[in-house]
Amino acid sequence: MVKKNKxxxxxxxxxxxxxxxxxxxxxxxxxxxxxxxxxxxxxxxxDRVEKELxxxxxxxxxxxxxxKHFLSEDPVIAAKYSLKHAIMELGPAGFLFERYVGAIxxxxxxxxxxxxxxxxxxxxxxIDVVAEKGNEHxxxxxxxxxxxxxxxxxxxxxxxxxxxxxxxxxxxxVENGKFSHHAxxxxxxxxxxxxxxxxxxxxxxxxxxxxxxxxxxxxxxxxKGLYPVTILPAVEGEARERFALAxxxxxxxxxxxxxxxxxxxxxxxxxxxxxxxxxxxxxxDRLDKTK
Numbered sequence: 001m002v003k004k005n006k007x008x009x010x011x012x013x014x015x016x017x018x019x020x021x022x023x024x025x026x027x028x029x030x031x032x033x034x035x036x037x038x039x040x041x042x043x044x045x046x047d048r049v050e051k052e053l054x055x056x057x058x059x060x061x062x063x064x065x066x067x068k069h070f071l072s073e074d075p076v077i078a079a080k081y082s083l084k085h086a087i088m089e090l091g092p093a094g095f096l097f098e099r100y101v102g103a104i105x106x107x108x109x110x111x112x113x114x115x116x117x118x119x120x121x122x123x124x125x126x127i128d129v130v131a132e133k134g135n136e137h138x139x140x141x142x143x144x145x146x147x148x149x150x151x152x153x154x155x156x157x158x159x160x161x162x163x164x165x166x167x168x169x170x171x172x173x174v175e176n177g178k179f180s181h182h183a184x185x186x187x188x189x190x191x192x193x194x195x196x197x198x199x200x201x202x203x204x205x206x207x208x209x210x211x212x213x214x215x216x217x218x219x220x221x222x223x224k225g226l227y228p229v230t231i232l233p234a235v236e237g238e239a240r241e242r243f244a245l246a247x248x249x250x251x252x253x254x255x256x257x258x259x260x261x262x263x264x265x266x267x268x269x270x271x272x273x274x275x276x277x278x279x280x281x282x283x284x285d286r287l288d289k290t291k
Contacts, residue, residue, distance in 0.1 A: 014058045016149030023053065027249045028062070037070070045069045060148065069285070075283045076290055079231045083218055084209060087188045089230035089240070094144035096244050098128045100208075100228060101186050103249040105131050110138075120166030127163075129186070136180050138205065139164055143187040143242050150189040152208060154194040160185050161202050188217060192287035225287060227251045232283065234275040242266040252287075254280040 025046060032042035048069050049062060057058040063085065069280040070078035075197070076194075090096040102112040110131040118125050118139070129140035141160040143152050166184035173182055191208045192198070199206045210216050221227060229235045229243050229251055243266070248254060257265075257280065262273035 007149055012056050012236060013053075013062065014056050016059060016147065017128070020056065022254075025050070025071055028066070028134070032066070032081065033069075035077050037074075037077050041070075041073060041077070045073075074286065075279075076286045079227050079283065080222065082231065083221065083227070084188070086228050086230040087217075088146050088148070089236065090228060091144065091146035094142065096240070097144035097188060098142040099244060099247075102129050102131075103139065103247075104220055104226055105129070107226060108220070109133060114257040118167050119170055120163070121169045122166050125163050125167060130242060131184070135178065136182060138182050139167065139183040139209050140184045140186050143185060145187070145189045151190045151192045152185065153192045154198055156183055156187075157191075157195045157199045157204060157206070161198075164204075186217075225250075225252060225285075227283075229254065234272060234279055239266065239268060239276060242268075249279060251283055255284055 012020045014020055015022045028046055029042055030051070032045060032278070038044070042203070045066055049065050051055045052065055053062070063082075067078055067082045067085075070081055076158075087097070090100055094095065099116060102114050106112050106166055106290060110133050113130040113132075115126070116130045117129045118127055118130075121291065127139050128142040131138040131140055139160075141156070145152070146196075164181060168181045171179070179226065182205060183202070184207070185195075185199065187206075187208045189209050191206060191211055200203075207215065207217055207220070209218065214233055225249060229248060230240060235243065243249070248263070254276075257277060259270070259274045259277045262268050262276055266273075
């Protein structure tokens with residue numbers, strides 16, 4: 001039974017696009033359930049969030065409050081709930097996202113090359129990620145957005161396809177049919193319906209938020225526990241950059257690191273090193289128990 005409360009009627013909140021919409025307790029509960037929260041915990045966090053609601057509060061404010069409450073109860077559910085935000089924290093530029101994508105695909109058996117320059121018939125192209133498996137080469141456009149509410153649109157997918165055509169015309173002659181080349185759009189956001197339709201029509205592989213079913217970005221991450229280090233609230237700024245330079249992209253890569261090692265290897269302040277070590281240990285311990 002849906003709980004009735006003072007928010008069951010129209011209660012305005014502000015979306016990332018700055019549009020106003022009615023607060024929905026049911027929609028909030030669905031997002032908790034997608035993160036794997038059991039009913040009792042989901043209802044408890046919902047009630048806590050609703051006690052703090054104010055008219056025209058932003059959806060981001062609601063998210064931050066819910067994340068804080070989940071983190072105190074279950075770090076793994078908190079991670080799943082905040083996964084999209086954690087990926088956006090790989091920014092503000094997109095180069096860390098490209099490396100994160102490469103690391104994910106490596107875990108799924110692809111040979112990976114980053115930032116490759118490839119010659120096309122009309123121009124040269126810088127490919128974010130080239131993924132190889134057998135005789136198949138995937139030319140990947142890693143499209144990163146750091147604003148909530150943004151989608152990857154048809155212009156992006158058409159650009160990805162046009163680049164494949166230009167490169168493929170040269171590669172067919174050079175390789176004499178040895179390899180099969182494919183375009184692949186990898187994004188941290190949803191795709192517009194037009195982008196998805198065009199991609200399917202042109203046999204472009206697409207991986208985005210909640211797309212496609214069974215192989216979406218979050219499903220690839222959760223399938224092998226490839227949570228980004230930015231899932232940990234303390235990993236930001238310099239720590240994030242230094243971990244990336246050391247090719248530590250996943251929280252599990254931090255297993256066994258002590259406060260002293262974080263200080264020595266990454267020149268982190270003692271307090272920051274201590275908090276990261278504590279958060280990583282708590283998260284990984286909880287993750288191990290859920291397997």
